[in-house]
Amino acid sequence: MTQSAPLSQEEKPDLPPPRGVALLVDDELSNRVVLGALLKKMGYQIIQAVDGAQAVNLFGQEQPDIVFMDVMMPVMDGLEATSLIKGMCSDRFVPVIFLTALTDEKALVRCIEVGGDDFLTKPFSHTVLRSKIQAMERIRDLHREISKLYGQQQQEQEIAEKVFNGAVLTNNVDTDQIHVLLRPAALFSGDVLLTAFTPTGDLHVLLGDFTGHGLYAALGALPVSEVFRTMTSKGFAIEQILNEINRKLQELLPTGMFLAANMLSISHDLENISLCNCGMPDALILDASASQIKRRISSNSLPLGIMPSGEFRIPIEQISADSGERVVLLSDGVLEARNPSGEQFGAERLQQLLQRAGNKSLVQAAEVELKDFCQDAEQDDDISMVEIELLPALVASCESIPAARTETYPLTDEPIVTSSGDAVEFSLTLQGQKMLHTNPVPLLISQIQELEDLQSHRRALFTILSELYVNALDHGVLGLDSSLKQHADGFTRYFEERERALNSLSEGEVSISIRSQLQEKGGEVIIRVEDSGPGFDFQHILEEIDEGAKTNTVPSGRGLLLVKELCAYLRYEGQGNKAEVLYRWSD
Numbered sequence: 001m002t003q004s005a006p007l008s009q010e011e012k013p014d015l016p017p018p019r020g021v022a023l024l025v026d027d028e029l030s031n032r033v034v035l036g037a038l039l040k041k042m043g044y045q046i047i048q049a050v051d052g053a054q055a056v057n058l059f060g061q062e063q064p065d066i067v068f069m070d071v072m073m074p075v076m077d078g079l080e081a082t083s084l085i086k087g088m089c090s091d092r093f094v095p096v097i098f099l100t101a102l103t104d105e106k107a108l109v110r111c112i113e114v115g116g117d118d119f120l121t122k123p124f125s126h127t128v129l130r131s132k133i134q135a136m137e138r139i140r141d142l143h144r145e146i147s148k149l150y151g152q153q154q155q156e157q158e159i160a161e162k163v164f165n166g167a168v169l170t171n172n173v174d175t176d177q178i179h180v181l182l183r184p185a186a187l188f189s190g191d192v193l194l195t196a197f198t199p200t201g202d203l204h205v206l207l208g209d210f211t212g213h214g215l216y217a218a219l220g221a222l223p224v225s226e227v228f229r230t231m232t233s234k235g236f237a238i239e240q241i242l243n244e245i246n247r248k249l250q251e252l253l254p255t256g257m258f259l260a261a262n263m264l265s266i267s268h269d270l271e272n273i274s275l276c277n278c279g280m281p282d283a284l285i286l287d288a289s290a291s292q293i294k295r296r297i298s299s300n301s302l303p304l305g306i307m308p309s310g311e312f313r314i315p316i317e318q319i320s321a322d323s324g325e326r327v328v329l330l331s332d333g334v335l336e337a338r339n340p341s342g343e344q345f346g347a348e349r350l351q352q353l354l355q356r357a358g359n360k361s362l363v364q365a366a367e368v369e370l371k372d373f374c375q376d377a378e379q380d381d382d383i384s385m386v387e388i389e390l391l392p393a394l395v396a397s398c399e400s401i402p403a404a405r406t407e408t409y410p411l412t413d414e415p416i417v418t419s420s421g422d423a424v425e426f427s428l429t430l431q432g433q434k435m436l437h438t439n440p441v442p443l444l445i446s447q448i449q450e451l452e453d454l455q456s457h458r459r460a461l462f463t464i465l466s467e468l469y470v471n472a473l474d475h476g477v478l479g480l481d482s483s484l485k486q487h488a489d490g491f492t493r494y495f496e497e498r499e500r501a502l503n504s505l506s507e508g509e510v511s512i513s514i515r516s517q518l519q520e521k522g523g524e525v526i527i528r529v530e531d532s533g534p535g536f537d538f539q540h541i542l543e544e545i546d547e548g549a550k551t552n553t554v555p556s557g558r559g560l561l562l563v564k565e566l567c568a569y570l571r572y573e574g575q576g577n578k579a580e581v582l583y584r585w586s587d
Contacts, residue, residue, distance in 0.1 A: 019043040019137070020065030025055040025081065026099065027073045031122075035068060035099070038126060042133065052081030059085050064094065066136060071100040071111065079114045086115035093143035095136035099124065157188075168192060168225045173203065177394040179363035183333075183370075183383040188218035191331050191384035194225055196232040197398040199445070199462035201268030204232045204241070207386055208261035208304075209280065209331040220259060220305075223248050234442040235462050238265045238274055239314045242304065246312050249305030258305040262329045266321070268398070269558075270390045273319040273327065274495075279303035281332055281347075288324035290359050293351075295319060318495035327388045328362055333381035337370055340377045345370065363387040424451045427513035435473060435510065436502045441466050444514060448525070452516050457585060460566050461525060467559035468529040468579055469510065474498060476533030476577055477508040508532045522586035524568075528578070535575025542570075 022044040024032050036046045047062055049055035053076040059067070067085065069078040082096050098111045098119035111119050117139075118132050173195040182189060190210040197203055206228055210220050224245055231241045242263055249259055260279035267273070275297050277283055283297040300315045330350075337345040350366070357365040363385050370383065388394065426447065428440050445462050448454055454461065474480045478501040480494065508531070515526045541560070564570050568582040 017043050018045075021045045021047060021062060023047050023049065023055060023058060023062070023064040023067045025049045025052065025068065025073070025078065026070040027051060028070075031070070031099070035129075038129065039068075042130065052076030052078055052084075055081045056084050056088075060088060065140070066133070067094060067096045069096055069098050069116070071098055071107075079110060082111075082116055083114045091147055093140050093147075095140055097132060097136065168194070168221050171196070171229060173197065173397060175394060175397050177389040177391050178205075179361045179387040179389075181363045181367050181383065181385040183379070185333070185379045185382050189382045189384070190218060190220075191333070191382040192218075192221040192224060193384060193386055194228045196229055197395075198232055198265075199235045199459045200466055201395055201398045201459075203266040203268075203388075203395060203398075204228070204238065204263070205266070205327075205329070205386065205388065206261055206263040207280070207329040207331065207384060208259045209333070209382070209384070210259050211257050220249065220253060220257070223252060224259065231442070234446060235439075235466065236442050237439055238263050238276060239316055240439060242276060242278065242314050243309060243312060246304040246307070247309040250308060253305045258303040260299075260303040260332075264327065264329075266327070266388070266390065266394070268395050270323060270392070270395065271321055273321050275317045275319065275327075276301060276314050277317075278314070281330055281335055284328040285319060285321075286326040286328060286354075286362070288322060290326055290357070290362065291355055293354070294325065318492050320492050321390055323390060323392075325390045326362070327390070329386050331382060331384040333379075333383040334366065334370070334385055336381060337374055337383060338377050338380060339373050340375055345373055349373075361387055423515055423517035425513065425515040427511060429509055429511040431509040432505060432507055435477070435508070436505060440510075440512060441469055444512060448514060448516055452518060452523070454516075454523075454525075457525075457583070461583060464563050464566055464581060464583060465512070465527060467563050468527060468581065469512065471559065472510045472529050472531035472533075472577075472579070475536065476531030477510060478502065478505070479533065522584065524582060524584040526580065526582050528580045530578045533577050535577040538572040538576035 019042060022039050024035055024039075024046060025048075026032050026035075027050050032048050036048070039046055044066075047058055047064060049058050051073045055067070055069070056076070058064075067082075069082055071078040073081075078098060078100075082098075085094070085096065095117045096115060098116045099122060100108075100111070100119060101122040108119060117136060120129060120132065172193065178195065180193060182191065182193065184191070190212055192206070192208045192210070194206045194208075195203065206224075208221075208224060210218075227245050227248055228241060231244060236244075242261070245259070245261075253259075258279075262275070262277050262280045262283050264273055264275040264283070273285070275283055277297050277299045278301040279299050282299075284293050285295040285297070286292065287294045297317050297319075300317075301313065335345055335347055335350065339345075349369075353365055353369050354362055366385055428444060430438060430440060441462065444465060445458060448461065449458065475482070478498065480498060480501065510532075511530045513528045517524055542564075560570070563581060566583065568584045570579070570581050572579055
């Protein structure tokens with residue numbers, strides 16, 4: 001037998017490109033044969049069912065790409081079968097085209113209501129059938145492309161959420177005394193909550209609200225978080241941190257986007273709160289019963305990211321605090337939350353909730369109340385609220401300053417002679433108005449850290465240097481009296497006097513010199529601080545501190561007592577306007 005030669009490419013019959021699997025559902029064999037032949041010519045593989053129940057089973061097994069469904073069939077009709085099939089599709093788009101002899105409009109509408117995508121009236125035109133299939137395929141392909149893009153977007157958002165949580169939320173202070181409600185309107189929140197301790201153990205808290213919500217608003221939280229954490233860890237004051245955040249956002253954010261923010265600093269002894277409100281709802285200071293508002297701090301500054309750095313002003317409120325009081329910060333999403341009728345939650349409802357909550361957490365009560373109030377209404381804005389209880393446990397999670405002293409030194413008028421060797425020494429002098437806007441302590445500590453590896457001693461050195469500088473500026477140059485702090489509103493009065501004195505300051509100076517020397521086992525740092533003030537009766541103050549420390553009743557000078565405990569020695573020269581300390585440690 002002679003073997004025929006293979007057909008050339010030109011001689012091969014034209015075969016349609018494969019188009020997937022088509023499920024034909026009809027109890028009439030003739031209808032299935034005719035439609036099946038047409039679909040095969042168009043490139044479809046065919047599977048068939050004689051009733052709705054069989055169609056549902058075949059759909060689950062074969063996962064076809066398109067379904068042609070008769071309406072009137074035994075066992076299960078096409079309407080019920082289509083409804084079940086569409087429920088099995090999940091995110092897939094599988095077109096269902098009804099084949100029907102019905103002409104009643106209500107019946108045809110019912111075909112679409114159960115999930116049908118189109119219909120053909122029997123007997124149908126082959127040309128119309130082909131056109132409808134092509135239209136369904138275009139919709140199916142578009143749906144697949146959208147699903148692919150959506151999947152990529154979901155993956156990118158998951159990665160972004162992981163980065164966002166790691167950079168913004170993970171490093172916040174973890175304590176039962178801080179109650180938080182964060183309910184974003186989208187996957188990402190335009191509200192940001194940041195908490196961190198300073199080197200001296202003060203607690204910094206920032207609650208901010210970017211314009212809008214979602215990913216584009218949340219992106220602004222990354223630079224804000226970086227500035228907040230870096231500058232807080234270095235000991236900068238809240239006005240300096242807010243100034244830097246404002247500068248950063250003013251450079252980065254597009255026009256019309258800004259950050260409203262409440263930022264506060266709670267002193268490590270829980271006796272003083274510094275707070276600035278930049279475009280946020282009133283911050284609330286609650287009394288120890290947590291049912292009465294002791295003080296409201298309204299917005300007194302523009303939001304961050306609007307004004308250039310040179311024109312931005314940050315008024316700081318200084319508030320005396322008592323143990324057991326609470327600070328409540330909230331975004332406008334709390335007050336503007338809507339119920340299904342469009343009514344806002346509002347400040348009055350929050351006030352009523354405060355009275356009902358009593359000693360319970362206002363944040364926890366608000367979370368329940370807002371859920372009941374809003375029900376299933378669409379959330380227009382991010383909802384954020386934080387409540388801080390001024391209890392010793394709040395600051396207990398901050399590591400105590402390690403005592404580095406390994407030897408006892410007598411308090412003398414002569415400095416202790418240190419061993420010779422390689423050393424680093426530098427100094428800084430601030431004069432006049434420079435003392436109003438500059439805090440040299442973080443700068444000096446960073447300089448020490450750059451030159452020497454003293455990370456484990458950073459907190460102790462920061463505390464020592466801060467106390468010496470504040471004493472030199474407040475009591476030396478400005479001449480403030482510490483006894484002001486002993487009144488009920490003492491801290492508020494003291495800082496008001498301090499602010500007035502600084503604003504009118506035209507002369508005077510503070511000089512700081514630091515000498516650091518590492519040794520074979522450990523090292524030492526000598527700090528000298530000199531101010532242009534008239535001095536004070538340091539011998540009397542030191543004796544008063546020592547006596548008060550024995551009875552645990554030191555009325556003032558607690559900062560100097562801490563310095564004495566941390567250092568090998570504290571000595572004064574002249575009239576008391578020259579102070580020197582030695583901080584020594586061993587490995």
